[in-house]
Amino acid sequence: MIEHIEHLDGAVIPIGFDVPVEPLRRAAHYTGEPGCIAEARAFAAHFVDQLRTEWCATVGDRVSGEVMLVVSELVTNADRHSNGPYILELEGTDASVTVCVYDSSDALPMRFPKDPHRVGRHGLEIVHAVAAEVTAERVPVGKRVRAVLTFEA
Numbered sequence: 001m002i003e004h005i006e007h008l009d010g011a012v013i014p015i016g017f018d019v020p021v022e023p024l025r026r027a028a029h030y031t032g033e034p035g036c037i038a039e040a041r042a043f044a045a046h047f048v049d050q051l052r053t054e055w056c057a058t059v060g061d062r063v064s065g066e067v068m069l070v071v072s073e074l075v076t077n078a079d080r081h082s083n084g085p086y087i088l089e090l091e092g093t094d095a096s097v098t099v100c101v102y103d104s105s106d107a108l109p110m111r112f113p114k115d116p117h118r119v120g121r122h123g124l125e126i127v128h129a130v131a132a133e134v135t136a137e138r139v140p141v142g143k144r145v146r147a148v149l150t151f152e153a
Contacts, residue, residue, distance in 0.1 A: 024051055027089040030075070032082075037075050040088050044071040047090045048097070057094040063151045066130040070099045070147050073123040078103035082142065096132075096150045104142040 028043045030036040048064050051057045059067075071088065078086035084104035091098040111124045128134050131147040 023091045023093045024054055025089070025091045026050075027087055029085060029087050030079075031085050032079055037072060037079060040071050040075040041068050043088065044068055044090060044099075047092065051092040051094075051097070055092065055094050057092065057151075059097075059151060063097070063149060066149055067097050067099065070127050070131060070149065073127050074099060074101040074145050074147065077101070077109060077123055077145070078105075081105050081107065081109075084142075096148055098146060098148045100144055100146045102139065102141060102144050106138050106142050108136045108138065108143060109145060 024047070026043070026047050028040065030040060044067055045064075048059055048067055052059055071090075075086065075088060078101045082103035082105040086101055086103040089100040089102070091100075109124050111128065112118065112122075114125065124134075127147050130149065132150045133148040134146070136143060136145045
């Protein structure tokens with residue numbers, strides 16, 4: 001809905017367009033079958049495209065890649081360390097994307113100290129490097145790991 005029109009040197013500029021007031025939210029359920037991690041990445045890529053379209057968010061290639069990386073790491077951890085299905089939940093605005101993964105294990109993830117000689121187990125370290133905030137908490141069904149990635153609006 002247009003609130004009113006402003007005139008600037010003869011140009012008509014509509015202002016007050018409806019803009020989203022609620023974050024864009026999407027969730028997907030995965031069983032842990034082969035291919036789930038690739039499906040989660042595709043789901044996240046589609047979400048970022050929707051965020052660009054519906055929120056007119058300026059999500060650059062770097063942030064988009066970081067979202068895919070965080071989704072890959074958190075979903076891979078859920079796939080490897082839980083004994084059941086897991087849920088990927090995404091929430092975004094023109095300033096941030098939040099990635100949450102719920103799984104059935106109540107064991108909170110461990111962040112290991114930096115060690116360039118260690119093979120593997122760098123996932124949470126990577127997530128902490130690209131996210132503005134990372135939290136993990138127990139929930140009634142297991143745990144939730146949440147990472148918030150921010151970008152300029």
